[in-house]
Amino acid sequence: MSRDSWAAAVDVQEATTPLVQLDFTKKVERLRPPRTMRGDINGNVVPEEDRAENGGWRSGEADRVDLAEQSLLNKLIRHSLVRNRNQVEVLQRDPTSPLYSVKTFEELRLKPELLRGVYNMGFNRPSRIQENALPMMLAQPPQNLIAQSQSGTGKTAAFSLAMLSHVNPANKWTQCLCISPTYELALQIGQVIEQMGKFCPDVKLAYGIRGNRLERGVKLQEQIVIGTPGTVLDWCTKYKLIDPKKITMFVLDEADVMIATQGHRDQSIRIHRQLTKDCQMLLFSATFEDSVWRFAEQVVSDPNIIRLKREEETLDTIKQFYVVCKGKEDKFTALCNLYGSLTIAQAMIFCRTRKMAAWLTANLSIEGHQVALLSGEMTVEQRAAVIERFRNGKEKVLITTNVCSRGIDVEQVSLVVNFDLPVDLDGNADNETYLHRIGRTGRFGRRGFAVNMVDSEHSMDIVHQIEMHFNRKITKLDTSNLEELERLMS
């Protein structure tokens, strides 16, 4: 979809938002959804009983984050490497062997047509992770690698380069297999390979994704196959389009997202079992919880390990407040007061449910604010377009549910409002999400304000929990006292 059509889709979405308001201005506070069939985040009908099993009504209504979508969104809105000053940790399989790192792409001795492709993409020098990962991935004899670094640090570009460099174009069979959690993510990787391999006309790529039906038993001639685990497994076993014994490089991307789906995890392991022991295994992940680590060890034997830690977010440069309100209307008034008395560059407002976000969007629009809404029912492309517009300052306020709290860094945001406080499934403070929403990386050192709306004893308790967790005071704010407001927030 072109950018223009995303923007058009967003315009339509925004234009229709006030209509949604009609449903929510009714002064009926429903404490519990009726016992009916309701749609889930994907539009599937889910019986109320099932929803209750999955964490009860409290969590059932909250907008949920889909990891694969979040990852795709990050890819769509990113145009360059994420700035990072953290050190790379390298754990070599053989600690006695010299550690190679490269500062230029020339040092990798790539084929000239591939080097041309790299430069043609505007890459001047390897990124931090690429400096170490590329020599390992291209080493002879081949070495296995597990690499973890936050999204946007150049992992996809690194393994795309490795695959393009690895294949022998004269051999007309599949040599590199890359699996990714979703169709859309696989397409994104494919685009990088196609762009980077632009001057390598003999290297061909096939997409092992749903809907791509090929004749059973006729072996593929493409040297690189990128796809989702289910289809790739079928291509290897059921349709025999790929001979897994001839695969010499296996790439597993977004391992953390992959294992979040049990089916994908199992399919990945089944593909892995078909491969030979000599096949080079490369696994990438943005995060590294224990579960990812266990999976990685299962799939990658004797690995070299590269880790690039994410720069920690801190609350040091943020002034935190809370405002006591009676209900959502009262919260809305408090928000308007804040706006009336402060010069705010841009603000992000977090709500727990899509419904609340839509209500707030509609009401702030009526008050004359330029507001953008970002919530789970929008397509990833629409969300990317909304974020782009917000980044470019077209709207000054972004209202969102949790779908937007991670990974998206809008530097000019000076105020974050928790219209609803972040809670976990048990109703306790979700400190991690709180930090993601309002935290800043020390590097930018930008000052900011965070305002938490408190409308019950429970939410007051959450504020205390957050205070204790971060050992930072959250100051009470009276938004109807303009003088105090100006003094505290200056």
Ligand SMILES: Nc1ncnc2c1ncn2[C@@H]1O[C@H](COP(=O)(O)OP(=O)(O)OP(=O)(O)O)[C@@H](O)[C@H]1O
């Ligand atoms: N060496 C480089 N020089 C300049 N830009 C680069 C370099 N490597 C990658 N990029 C660009 O940086 C951005 C992020 O790279 P890439 O997609 O490879 O990161 P990633 O770690 O795989 O992130 P994600 O996991 O979200 O896909 C892309 O726009 C890519 O084109």
